[in-house]
Amino acid sequence: MKQTYTAVIKQDGDWWIGWVEEVPGVNCQEPNRADLLLSLQTTLAEAIAFNREEALSAAGTGFEELPIAV
Secondary structure (H helix, E strand, O other), X not given: OOOOOOEEEEEEOOXXXXXXXXXXXXXXXXXXXXXXXXXXXXXXXXXXXXXXXXXXXXXXXXXOOOOOOO
């Protein structure tokens, strides 16, 4: 299942800066818009993978995984 997130981006002087609204800590800066969008996508994927690993590690054993839709 592919999830869509919202990037907030803007040019600030010589740099492009951006954040992902739904995931705190996912923010990047790059010299151009295309590189910024790629960096945000990469950083978001890494953050989701890290959060997933951390959650599963914290759960230990005997847990159940269920999809949740909002």
